[in-house]
Each structure stands twice: as C-alpha cells, then as structure tokens.
Amino acid sequence: MDLPPGFRADGEYAGKVYKLRKSLYGLKQSPRAWFSRFSDVVLSMGFVRCHSDHTCFIRRRSDGRCIMLLVYVDDIIITGDDASGIAQAKLHLQKSFDVKDLGPLRYFLGIEVARSRCGISLSQRKYVLDLLQDSGMLGCRPASTPMDPNLKLSVESGELLPDPSVYQRLVGRLIYLTNTRPDLTFAVSVISQFMHAPRLAYMDAVYHILRYLESCPGLGLFYASGNQSGLSCFTDAEYAGCKIDRRSTSGFCTFYGNHLISWKSKKQAVVSRFSVEAKY
Structure with missing residues (x-):
C-alpha cells in the first residue's frame, strides 16, 4: 500500500510502504466472504434464514416470541417481542464483531422512523429533499398528481437525450423511493421502461414526478399501534x-x-x- 501523493515521510519511514496481511475492501469476493462469516455467527445463535429474503434471519421461541434480524452490508436491524433474547443476541454479536448499538431505530438507509403512542411512521423526507436539491427542482412549481393520466409514451416521444446517465440516475433514485411511497409505484414503473434509450418526453415525465414530490415530500406509511x-x-x-x-x-x-x-x-x-x- 503506497503512501498518498504529496505525502513525505522523514526519518526511518522514508521510502517505506505498508504491507497488508489481509485485505477486505476492494476485493470482488469480499461481500460474499463477509456475509458468509456473518451468517455462520447468526445461524449458530439459533436463527433461521428467511426463504424469501436471505438477508433476514428469524428466531422463534417455544412460547411464540420471535426475534427478526435484518442486515444490509454492515447495517443491522434487530426487532421482535423477545426483549431478553434481543439483549442476548446483541452480546453475542459483540463477541464476534466490533458493533455499536445505536439504540431505537430512527434512520436506516434513507428511511426515517418516527414513533408515538399512536404508532410508527415510515417516510423518506430527507431523501426526497436531497433528490430535489441535487436535481435543481427544490422550490419548483408543485404538481397535484405523479403523472398526467392522459400521458401515453412511445418509442419516438421526442429526441434522444445527449446524456442518458442523468435520466437513469434519477429513475434509479425514484425506484428506491417507492419503498415508502406506494403513490409513485405506477408512475415510476412507466418511466423505468425506457432506461436504455431515454428521450425528452420521458425526462419531462420524470420532472413531473419531482414536481409532485415538491408538494408532499413527507408522505409515507403509518402503522397504528394495537x-x-x-x-x-x-x-x-x-x-x-x-x-x-x-x-x-x-x-x-x-x-x-x-x-x-x-x-x-x-x-x-x-x-x-x-x-x-x-x-x-
């Protein structure tokens, strides 16, 4: 591992480099190796891998209580109705990995979690505001619907965009936004069909969705208690x-x-x- 350009080391460290005994980041096999190691530890704790989502692990007790563990790379959510089991799972993970307990879930992968006596709310307000800021649409004239109901896109709707990566990047971010915005599902499914050769009319449809987000950036899902x-x-x-x-x-x-x-x-x-x- 060479020293960064512009850095000069004097004395005994001059002209020397570091030799890594083990490297993880940057290797193609590192995600598989990390998840294999993490899975072995979690499965040894009595968890069972979910068939529909391999990043979700579930452990059930004989009295009906359960613990669910969801992992994305090195971000982990632990939830369930077994408080003592959750505490034991955290201690077991701390023995095998260098983990940090961040307390009750408030923010995870762009999803904001708010709790009250009435229930739990999930939204992506900050994600929406960042999207509008990056696209230059923050403060634009809002729209009342995600898409014009009479809009019919075709393969010849306008000229081809000179840089399709801008369109593809915006649509990709809108696809992730549908995790908490069911009202965008149909509109995003339409514009995502033209990722290979986007045109001006398709970009206008994307801007219409952004104008709709300007009118309601904080909408999301609410799960009532009880x-x-x-x-x-x-x-x-x-x-x-x-x-x-x-x-x-x-x-x-x-x-x-x-x-x-x-x-x-x-x-x-x-x-x-x-x-x-x-x-x-």
Missing part, C-alpha cells in the same frame, strides 16, 4: 395501455388489517386478447 387481524388484497389491471407493445399493466396492494404491507405495479409478460384476460 392488534391487527385479517389479510386482504386488492388488484386491478388496465387493458393494452402500452402503445409500444399493447401489453397491459397489473397492480396490487396487500393489507394486514389496516396496514399496507406490499404493493406493486408491473407490465404483464404477454399480450392479453381482451380485458377480462388482462384482469384475470
């Missing part, structure tokens, strides 16, 4: 809405009690011959 019961799902589809390939778009949202837990808007894989088939 017991919830009952699983319900609502789904719908529009028929042949895409002018390019005549495919339909499906959408659904799932509620556990009054809490929204999953949602999606996606173009169907095949062309439906009539509206009943698209909805089915």
Whole structure:
C-alpha cells in the first residue's frame, strides 16, 4: 500500500510502504466472504434464514416470541417481542464483531422512523429533499398528481437525450423511493421502461414526478399501534395501455388489517386478447 501523493515521510519511514496481511475492501469476493462469516455467527445463535429474503434471519421461541434480524452490508436491524433474547443476541454479536448499538431505530438507509403512542411512521423526507436539491427542482412549481393520466409514451416521444446517465440516475433514485411511497409505484414503473434509450418526453415525465414530490415530500406509511387481524388484497389491471407493445399493466396492494404491507405495479409478460384476460 503506497503512501498518498504529496505525502513525505522523514526519518526511518522514508521510502517505506505498508504491507497488508489481509485485505477486505476492494476485493470482488469480499461481500460474499463477509456475509458468509456473518451468517455462520447468526445461524449458530439459533436463527433461521428467511426463504424469501436471505438477508433476514428469524428466531422463534417455544412460547411464540420471535426475534427478526435484518442486515444490509454492515447495517443491522434487530426487532421482535423477545426483549431478553434481543439483549442476548446483541452480546453475542459483540463477541464476534466490533458493533455499536445505536439504540431505537430512527434512520436506516434513507428511511426515517418516527414513533408515538399512536404508532410508527415510515417516510423518506430527507431523501426526497436531497433528490430535489441535487436535481435543481427544490422550490419548483408543485404538481397535484405523479403523472398526467392522459400521458401515453412511445418509442419516438421526442429526441434522444445527449446524456442518458442523468435520466437513469434519477429513475434509479425514484425506484428506491417507492419503498415508502406506494403513490409513485405506477408512475415510476412507466418511466423505468425506457432506461436504455431515454428521450425528452420521458425526462419531462420524470420532472413531473419531482414536481409532485415538491408538494408532499413527507408522505409515507403509518402503522397504528394495537392488534391487527385479517389479510386482504386488492388488484386491478388496465387493458393494452402500452402503445409500444399493447401489453397491459397489473397492480396490487396487500393489507394486514389496516396496514399496507406490499404493493406493486408491473407490465404483464404477454399480450392479453381482451380485458377480462388482462384482469384475470
């Protein structure tokens, strides 16, 4: 490991370099090696890997209490109704890794968590304001809807953008914003279909979404306190809405009690011959 340019070492350290015995950052296999090591430690604590998400680990007790552990690189969330088990899990992790307990969850990967007696609120307000600031849309004229309902984009809607990376970067950040903004799901799914060759009309649709975010940067999800019961799902589809390939778009949202837990808007894989088939 060479010294940085411009740094001069005098005395016994002149002309010398550091030799690393082990390197982690910058290696292609480092994420796999780190997660393998972390998984071994967590599984030895009695946790079971979730089948739908391999970064989520669950441990259940005989009395019904459970602990859930979610990891993203080196950021970890531990939650559940087993307070003593959570404390033991933290102590076990401290023996194997150099960890720091940040207390109750308030901010995680751009998602803000606010608690009250009424429940828990999830939002990405700071993420939205940073997005508007970086795109130069902070303080712009707000819009009342994420997308014009009469807008129909095609492969020839305007000229090609000279620098497609700007469009791709904005759409990528909007996709992450849909984690707490179900109202943006359909609009973002439409503009994300033109990442390979964006045009001026597509960029106008992105700016329309940013103008909508200017009007409501703090919207998010709210989960009320108290017991919830009952699983319900609502789904719908529009028929042949895409002018390019005549495919339909499906959408659904799932509620556990009054809490929204999953949602999606996606173009169907095949062309439906009539509206009943698209909805089915």
